[in-house]
Amino acid sequence: MDSITVLMTSPMSDYLENQLKDRFNLVKLWTYSSKTDFFKHNSHSIRAIVGNTKIGADAELIDSLPELEIVSSYSVGLDKIDLRKCQEKGIRVTNTPDVLTDDVADVAMGLMLAVVRRVCECDRFVRRGLWPKGDFRLTNKFSGMQVGIVGLGRIGSAIAKRAEAFGCPISYYSRSEKPETNYKYFSNIIDLAVNCQILVVACALTEETHHIVNREVIDALGPEGILINIGRGSHIDEPELVSALLEGRLGGAGLDVFENEPEVPEQLFGLENVVLMPHVGSDTVETTDAMADLVIKNLEAHFLKKPLLTPVV
Amino acid sequence: MASDQATTPPPPPLPEIQSHDLSQVIVLHPPPVFNYFMDLFSKKFHLLKAWESPLPLHEFLTNHAHSAQAMLCSGTGPSISADIIRLLPSLRLVATTSAGLNHIDLTECRNRGISIANAGEAFSEDVADLAVGLLIDVFRKVSASDRYVRHGLWATKGDYPLGSKLGGKRIGIVGLGSIGFQVAKRLEAFGCNISYNSRKRKDFVSYPFYTNVCELAANSDVLIICCGLTEQTRHMINREVLLALGKEGVIVNIGRGAIIHEKELVQCLVQGEIGGAGLDVFENEPDVPKELFELDNVVLAPHMAVFTTESFEDLCDLMIGNLEAFFSKKPLLSPVMNE
Numbered sequence: 001m002d003s004i005t006v007l008m009t010s011p012m013s014d015y016l017e018n019q020l021k022d023r024f025n026l027v028k029l030w031t032y033s034s035k036t037d038f039f040k041h042n043s044h045s046i047r048a049i050v051g052n053t054k055i056g057a058d059a060e061l062i063d064s065l066p067e068l069e070i071v072s073s074y075s076v077g078l079d080k081i082d083l084r085k086c087q088e089k090g091i092r093v094t095n096t097p098d099v100l101t102d103d104v105a106d107v108a109m110g111l112m113l114a115v116v117r118r119v120c121e122c123d124r125f126v127r128r129g130l131w132p133k134g135d136f137r138l139t140n141k142f143s144g145m146q147v148g149i150v151g152l153g154r155i156g157s158a159i160a161k162r163a164e165a166f167g168c169p170i171s172y173y174s175r176s177e178k179p180e181t182n183y184k185y186f187s188n189i190i191d192l193a194v195n196c197q198i199l200v201v202a203c204a205l206t207e208e209t210h211h212i213v214n215r216e217v218i219d220a221l222g223p224e225g226i227l228i229n230i231g232r233g234s235h236i237d238e239p240e241l242v243s244a245l246l247e248g249r250l251g252g253a254g255l256d257v258f259e260n261e262p263e264v265p266e267q268l269f270g271l272e273n274v275v276l277m278p279h280v281g282s283d284t285v286e287t288t289d290a291m292a293d294l295v296i297k298n299l300e301a302h303f304l305k306k307p308l309l310t311p312v313v
Numbered sequence: 314m315a316s317d318q319a320t321t322p323p324p325p326p327l328p329e330i331q332s333h334d335l336s337q338v339i340v341l342h343p344p345p346v347f348n349y350f351m352d353l354f355s356k357k358f359h360l361l362k363a364w365e366s367p368l369p370l371h372e373f374l375t376n377h378a379h380s381a382q383a384m385l386c387s388g389t390g391p392s393i394s395a396d397i398i399r400l401l402p403s404l405r406l407v408a409t410t411s412a413g414l415n416h417i418d419l420t421e422c423r424n425r426g427i428s429i430a431n432a433g434e435a436f437s438e439d440v441a442d443l444a445v446g447l448l449i450d451v452f453r454k455v456s457a458s459d460r461y462v463r464h465g466l467w468a469t470k471g472d473y474p475l476g477s478k479l480g481g482k483r484i485g486i487v488g489l490g491s492i493g494f495q496v497a498k499r500l501e502a503f504g505c506n507i508s509y510n511s512r513k514r515k516d517f518v519s520y521p522f523y524t525n526v527c528e529l530a531a532n533s534d535v536l537i538i539c540c541g542l543t544e545q546t547r548h549m550i551n552r553e554v555l556l557a558l559g560k561e562g563v564i565v566n567i568g569r570g571a572i573i574h575e576k577e578l579v580q581c582l583v584q585g586e587i588g589g590a591g592l593d594v595f596e597n598e599p600d601v602p603k604e605l606f607e608l609d610n611v612v613l614a615p616h617m618a619v620f621t622t623e624s625f626e627d628l629c630d631l632m633i634g635n636l637e638a639f640f641s642k643k644p645l646l647s648p649v650m651n652e
Contacts, residue, residue: 102480102504103453109503110455113446117621119614120456126613127606131599135345136615141623142446143438165502166442262467269463276462277455278473284453286478 001303005045007065009055012074016292020050023296029055039064048072048299053279054261056080062091070302072295075282076100076155078312079205079232086313093313094298097154099290100282105158107281108200108230111254112163114275115226116142116198121272143167148196150189150212151203152178155230159200171196174203189213193220198228205232215240218250226252230281233259242267245274256281335359336640339381339401341370342390344410345620350629354385357633364390374400383639385632387411395421406430406639410628412437412492413569414649415542423651430635433647434491436624441495443618444537444567447591448500450612451563452477457609477561477588480504485533487526487550488540488568489515496537508533511540526550530557535565542569552577561588567618570595579604582611593618 006024020026032038046065049057052074059082070092086093114120118139147163149156149172160170171184173192186192199221203209213236238259244250252273258264268274298309338358366373380403388411395418408430450456453476484500486493486509497507508521510529523529550573575596581587589610595601605611634646
């Protein structure tokens with residue numbers, strides 16, 4: 001299939017890049033000095049895009065590639081893809097669900113434990129030589145804390161399963177109630193925030209969920225409450241979050257995602273009640289390879305006119 | 314009109330509960346719970362506070378504690394050695410705020426018929442939570458990547474190196490007691506496979522049992538040390554066990570520092586013979602080997618696994634409950650059984 005031209009939008013994975021190079025004619029968007037330059041050389045040959053959470057396939061890109069047939073995203077999130085345009089033009093879209101569910105849920109749990117039990121703060125305490133001066137202080141107990149999940153999809157359910165093993169009562173807010181679980185459903189996010197101690201954002205980013213965690217929700221969660229975000233930075237009104245943390249109106253936060261990655265509000269750097277990770281939810285050797293394999297399998301299936309493995313559109 | 318009322322004399326003050334009316338409890342060194350709750354103990358018991366006396370310990374005990382029947386201790390402070398026990402002829406109970414018993418001469422207690430009460434399962438969940446927190450941190454580089462972000466490196470140096478998936482990993486639990494069981498229960502929910510080594514096989518679990526820790530290590534990706542420190546377990550985790558665990562292997566210790574041969578652990582970490590470590594305990598606390606401070610694949614905690622408000626409150630209730638039960642000749646709440 002090396003006559004088929006595939007566009008990779010950013011250097012997301014060496015393994016994936018090599019796999020694509022072996023099978024297709026690979027064009028790398030980041031090697032072009034300008035958009036005009038890129039379009040001049042490639043607009044008529046590209047039949048597939050491999051995008052990710054940084055650069056997907058927006059309207060401009062889609063419109064400029066008349067031969068585009070498929071967008072295969074190296075992510076489960078679709079917020080960087082203009083799905084409506086793809087639908088209109090009959091362009092297929094695939095993502096990488098399931099293979100990364102466990103890893104992202106694990107990071108959510110890691111953030112919860114790190115914030116509640118102050119693991120990172122303890123590590124700093126020891127490394128700074130403070131232990132000989134006196135014991136660390138008391139934190140809250142994690143087991144049994146009430147966990148509220150925004151979005152009970154694959155990742156949200158995986159988080160619930162893990163938190164249950166710690167005796168945490170689970171509640172959730174989702175587009176639809178899931179009666180097959182015995183978790184407590186709330187029909188709106190404010191009620192969920194009022195009734196939980198740890199609020200976890202695990203839903204997809206859409207127009208409806210943009211800034212779903214705003215000042216009102218943060219106030220409802222309160223000065224003892226903890227906010228965990230493994231979704232997308234734009235789920236949370238970031239300036240509101242920062243001021244709530246600085247003013248002590250929110251108890252703590254564990255964040256893997258931010259509104260303008262890789263920029264992270266510097267005011268957070270001095271806070272002990274936050275844990276900050278650089279969007280590593282699915283960043284394990286095992287999972288990134290599995291995601292890459294799924295991208296490749298979807299592309300091959302498409303060009304061999306076989307059913308796509310994980311189609312979205 | 315001002316009237317010169319004959320004022321009735323105030324009632325006589327209630328007699329103060331003299332501390333010598335309360336049962337004596339000898340305390341050599343304040344347990345960590347005393348930082349928060351000492352007054353709760355002082356109200357109910359006459360605390361003989363050896364650490365506050367200018368006298369050397371042996372003198373204090375001889376002069377002031379000969380009728381003390383109960384002692385409250387913890388893992389910190391002087392060990393409750395045979396020497397000390399012999400200076401307390403009335404001693405019938407040693408209550409320790411720890412789950413661990415390695416600081417108490419158990420043989421001397423047994424020979425003298427001295428009962429022991431410990432923390433029981435009061436903080437098994439908290440310790441298990443920290444063990445899992447440390448493990449996730451090592452595998453997914455939580456503390457290391459948090460450092461990376463706080464130093465502004467994400468924007469300048471780019472994406473952080475990949476971690477390792479927890480699901481499917483083989484967890485070897487060393488010591489399947491109350492804490493080990495809580496750890497196993499939690500990690501099962503992450504899709505991990507549990508095996509264990511313990512003094513005895515446990516009938517209530519179906520996890521594979523290994524008779525020796527080296528074999529457990531050879532068949533595990535992770536070792537979590539959840540056992541007590543005894544003569545048998547001192548330095549049980551040595552270079553041989555660590556090499557069996559292997560270059561990708563991770564070790565988590567929430568037991569006692571001396572269960573691991575610390576020098577050999579440090580060497581293995583520095584030389585890349587094992588993949589990483591999460592450590593809450595060390596051989597010479599609060600001293601931590603400085604070589605570990607250079608490593609990003611190590612997460613360090615200052616023996617704080619039980620340091621939660623809930624655990625300390627529960628522990629306080631439990632210790633007071635044990636002492637009250639002892640003095641009213643009722644069964645102890647959390648006695649340590651002779652095995």
